[in-house]
Amino acid sequence: MINIIEKIMSMLWLMLLLSWPAAASSSNARPGCEEKCGDVSVPYPFGIDDPKCAMDKYFFLNCNRSVSSPQLLFGINIEVFNISIEDGTMIGSIWTAQRCYNDLGGCNYTDVRIDLGEGPFKFSDTRNKLTAFGCDTYAYMGDLVGSFWSGCISICNNESAKITENSCSGIGCCHTPLPKSTKSLNVTLRSAYNHSRLGNFMPCDYAFLADETFNLLDFQLSDYDKSSSNAKIEWVVKEGKCPDDQNSNVYRCGDNTNCDYSENGEGYRCLCKPGFQGNPYLGCHDIDECKEKERYHCEGTCKNTFGNYTCDCPIGMHGDGKVSCQGFRITTIAAVIGAAIFTVTVGILAFIACRERRKKRNFFNNGGMILKHQRVRIFSEAELIKATKNYDKSNFLGEGGFGSVYRGVLSDDTQVAVKKPKEADKIRVSQEFQHEMGIVSQINHKNVVKILGLCLQTKVPLLVYEFVSNGTLFHHIHSKSSQVLKTWKIV
Template sequence: MVVLSSSSSLIIKPDCPTKCGEIPISYPFGIGAGCYLDDWYAVNCRLSKPFLASINLELLNISLEANTILVNHPVFNTCVSTGDYKESANLENSPFFFSDTGNVLLGRGCYLLVYINHNETYAGCFCSCLIKGDATACLGNNCCHSTIPPFLQFFNASAEVTTEKPDIVKQCKLVFVVQEEWIVRKKWNPGNSKAVPVVLDWGIHYSSFHRLNTSTSRCNDFANSTSTNATLANKSFSTSTTASNSLVYKCNCKGGFQGNPFILQGCQGVAIGFPSLLLVLLGAWRLHIIIKRRKDIKLKDKYFKRNGGSLLQQLTSSDGNVNRSKLFNSKELDKATDHFNVDRILGRGGQGTVYKGMLADGKIIAVKKPKAIDERKIEEFINEVAILSQINHRNVVKLLGCCLETEVPLLVYEFIPNGTLYQYLHAQNEEFPLTWERRLQIAVEVAGALSYLHSSASLPIYHRDVKSANILLDDKYRAKVADFGTSRSIDIDQTHVTTKVQGTFGYLDPEYFRSSQFTDKSDVYSFGVVLLELLTGQKPIISIGLEEGKSLVNHFMDSMQEDNLFDILDPQVKQLGKKEEIVTIANLANSCLNMNGKKRPMMKEVAMVLEGIQTSSQKDNGNVQQDYEEAEHERIEITECWDVVSTSTG
């Protein structure tokens, strides 16, 4: 172990152990006093097994290059008495995070909804039981898996059976976060394991950098910098800021060096020894640049072909409705987003990260950078891009094009400046209060957009993630339906699409949960939840009061049955809305949320009813109920009683 100079505030002992059993221990981690940076990285060696003392988990591996560690983490297993462990290790305020790229959420059981949650951040999936026996691949039958949210430091695990069959209720239920590579080796089955390997991302708290004294490490640049955090993030260093209250940085050796960046002279590389070598090295550097440019060109071409560029070109040349200029190059998007600067991030989601950008002509855009895309689904992705690029509706966020020259395809959308409906509903904005007229206008616009997608697009398109967070408001506060990352188009003669269950808790159609078959009526159900948000101002999973943790749908249904609708309304709605209009929209939401999808109205019928309410609202006589009943009698028949009590999807 290298000893730091006396000018440093930390002296590393020269006789620090470098292994515990067969596991190498590298600084800033260490065994014994004076061998680690601070208490977060202290390692206890027990019976030749290392344990990270700060979080009390067995340490399986340390990667300085990737800034990850591998630990053994408990499994929630109802069949093992000692494994009934519903809470994760608590990493809050630590420099450790459950890796969203190295782990997945895994569940096993029949007719089982499994999920984890923390501070209203959810991730989960549904296990059906269509085929008996143990599968060797986790494809939704008796087993399911899902991604986890980024920057997660604590969660609760839950497993809910969605049937009342006694033999299913008594089944073993498993839910756990696990290293993605491990599930391939174990064929998705942990057996009676009490713990499984989990990947943790880690870094160094900014407050600890003054204790490092390195010469070739990038950490040294951080430690000696007096710049602001934003400036640090803009430097070409390997930095990573987290969503926690503290800044955490990931450190690597500079280009051309390798080793341990946390100790003095820990990064070793080639240096110029004699002036006579200068010209040779300069020539080698120039040759390196030329070779690198050629490799970049070849790599872009490789990505373009792999990401379906040839197929998209065929589609654009054969279809006059698709503009070939919709293919952006990686250089212009990199420049537009300031190299995908963290300061340009508009939002993060399960599908990827969205950045704000500006093109050379001054046009403001939103660039979506997906996490990953399955190469087997590239053709499906390209077909979706071609279809979505043809959508031209005033209340749908327009897809301007895509870039296929990068490892994962980038999607380019028009920029919508005024945030999401979710923000205005659940974080009241005094500058723009959501009056009853505005709520009704937004409902009309969203319903019209979904009706267009279902019934008027060249091929029917199911959105599959309708929620208030995916409804944006433009500069005139008009609604724009966004985020088609999970959308699917279908042939006109199809009635549904069978997929792995995806979506957002609180909005998901229970019928879709049971069958894995998504129909246009599944979008109708999700829109019904949005109507409830507009009426009540409550979140899909209620987070305050006596009903905390209960689904908004169940709360609404109970209130309807008890004739207490007006007790759960948002004060703005109760004060400014007309009673007849409120009751009519509540009945419409009731129809949209019917447990039987066939009894729900079509989106075009929902849009017609809402437009009728809006038109009637603008008349002086205000006879909304009469106009609605006449329109319903003439055009549609949608009002159904809620004949089955909904179960919570959260």
């Protein structure tokens, strides 16, 4: 009993060990590390809770679980809502610069200073724009070291304050792009007339970073009240160039990956090679393209290979199965052949059935119902065709006004003469003829050629006689070599 329990425990332990790599490979976090903060996934090289879960200190984020809904924080005050390892970005919440004026010309304002720190992080120059709203507004931005300054002007009156198009033209809204490699921002607002010419309909100005998902039509100057906006931050795994030796310790990418340079300043990030998927910073695994038919086209037989797949066109077709196969599939050919065989078979069966019905009809019309009860042998059409070799010329004996006569051999080796009437005669066997045939068939005299039977399955009955091997009476009387006339006495 103890041995059985030990064997069961050993099997369970083996199953656990075998399942561990698969479970670990499906996670984007480092093995043994938490991969979510609230609803936000935290893929490696980022990490939370333990600095060892991140690639280095710059990728270590803070998960604030002291609030009702956990917050993932980057730096001091940037809340992160999404991290993408595919395009090397994360979406963070950035404070909005505001300036609100009262009736006396005084104002309350909030300028924004943002620093992404020393790590490999930059504001996206292609996905973000400094966007300002207001009717007497000057929006400025620069970095914290004063290496650049830029801005835009927005003016309007109470009739043009409503935005009707998803674009900033300078009337109620303006925007300006960010330069590359921007790691810090200082956003401030100014007013030319302290809103003294606008009245009370629009007392505040706003400026913030807006990513490409921001919809201007959702923004109305009269009721805007947001203290933050979403901006995209780009990151690289390491600033500098990709090392020549990708097996060295300084290379930050995992197995089956490519090194990809950032277009926003120096640095590189990692991407899975074509045919692989997963977290490129932990290592990418092979894709079984044959199981993902919607993503990987194949019109034939799919076979997965390491990092790729092959697709052979079906039998009977040619071309590249990944693109398009030309010709007909074997199933189509088989279906056509099957349909043809079915059609031919049905046609043959219909022909046979029709022929049998015709034979029965002829048999009935030729008096077969009466003759079959008399001492007359009824031959089938098939018997006579076989006996005469389908009325071959070699079996032709002669021809008269009524029809042609053919020699035949029955299945029992009996030699017969088959008289095949001409169809033009259209002999109709009356009850008298049928009765007479029954009598004649019973005559057995040495000087009378005996009729053996007839075939009633044809339109005109066929007569079967005893075969006379020594020639006909006409031949014996009129032939020059005949001795019959010499023996006759002339009276």
